[in-house]
Amino acid sequence: MRFQSRLSWLPTPFRSLLLFIVWLLLNNSYSVGHLILGAILAIAIPWLILPFREPQPLILRPWLAIRHMLLVLYDILTANIQVAFLILGPVKRLRPAFVKVPLDLTHEMPITILASTVSLTPGTVSAEVYPIPETLAPGELPEQRYLLIHVLDLKDEQELINTIKTRYEAPLKEIFQC
Amino acid sequence: MAEIIVSFLLLLGGSFILIGSIGLIRMPDFFMRLHGPTKATTLGMAGILIASIVYFSFIVEQPSVKEILITIFLLITAPISGYMLIKSAIHHRLESHEGTKGCDNIEED
Numbered sequence: 153m154r155f156q157s158r159l160s161w162l163p164t165p166f167r168s169l170l171l172f173i174v175w176l177l178l179n180n181s182y183s184v185g186h187l188i189l190g191a192i193l194a195i196a197i198p199w200l201i202l203p204f205r206e207p208q209p210l211i212l213r214p215w216l217a218i219r220h221m222l223l224v225l226y227d228i229l230t231a232n233i234q235v236a237f238l239i240l241g242p243v244k245r246l247r248p249a250f251v252k253v254p255l256d257l258t259h260e261m262p263i264t265i266l267a268s269t270v271s272l273t274p275g276t277v278s279a280e281v282y283p284i285p286e287t288l289a290p291g292e293l294p295e296q297r298y299l300l301i302h303v304l305d306l307k308d309e310q311e312l313i314n315t316i317k318t319r320y321e322a323p324l325k326e327i328f329q330c
Numbered sequence: 331m332a333e334i335i336v337s338f339l340l341l342l343g344g345s346f347i348l349i350g351s352i353g354l355i356r357m358p359d360f361f362m363r364l365h366g367p368t369k370a371t372t373l374g375m376a377g378i379l380i381a382s383i384v385y386f387s388f389i390v391e392q393p394s395v396k397e398i399l400i401t402i403f404l405l406i407t408a409p410i411s412g413y414m415l416i417k418s419a420i421h422h423r424l425e426s427h428e429g430t431k432g433c434d435n436i437e438e439d
Contacts, residue, residue: 177399232373239353249431271409277364279416304365
């Protein structure tokens with residue numbers, strides 16, 4: 153896991169790239185003027201907001217990140233269709249449940265990404281991360297974190313936990329190398 | 331041809347958003363109601379935004395890619411608003427549907 157970028161003038165390379173692309177898309181133009189202005193903003197804004205942020209692990213495997221993103225997009229597609237059928241089908245046959253998934257991830261950023269993917273993919277909405285930071289003594293690190301999720305139609309709890317861990321959590325661990 | 335594609339995508343997007351809204355009415359408790367809007371509408375919005383891209387690229391002939399930005403912002407905000415809603419629901423100890431399993435997994439806060 154690495155927190156510091158190798159380039160000191162570019163503390164968060166991927167955020168800069170994202171800002172650059174967003175700037176060009178917002179202006180809907182690729183003229184030289186916008187390229188230069190976008191580059192300046194993409195370098196200056198991460199610098200200005202750096203003091204407000206808590207250090208988060210950097211993406212160390214960009215290609216794997218892109219592959220994971222495509223997989224999640226595909227899952228969002230199938231999830232939508234699946235949930236649409238669940239909604240239109242008989243309500244009485246649904247088996248809603250709360251499930252606790254033990255997490256191996258330790259940092260806020262990867263956990264946030266995992267929780268968001270879980271919310272967008274088949275029949276699950278993430279509800280809470282335990283333990284709640286406010287209940288811990290200052291400086292105390294939790295031994296094991298859990299993600300509480302609400303499932304619309306639970307078939308097999310252990311199978312669901314395994315799917316989330318292998319399909320979504322393992323790639324994130326690889327990407328951030330933690 | 332482009333018109334057919336645009337109409338098809340608009341219809342597809344519209345029906346998914348409609349299904350999401352039907353989910354809001356049909357589901358028996360708050361937690362299950364949350365599933366419709368967080369998911370079924372994502373694909374619905376995607377359909378409408380792709381329709382918009384196709385319309386502006388082939389019919390108006392003014393290529394526009396801003397829709398990609400809208401998609402990204404939607405994908406970022408949908409899970410976060412869902413999370414805020416379910417967190418406040420847990421905090422207020424809303425009743426969940428009687429068949430819900432694993433309610434003891436909810437910890438006191």
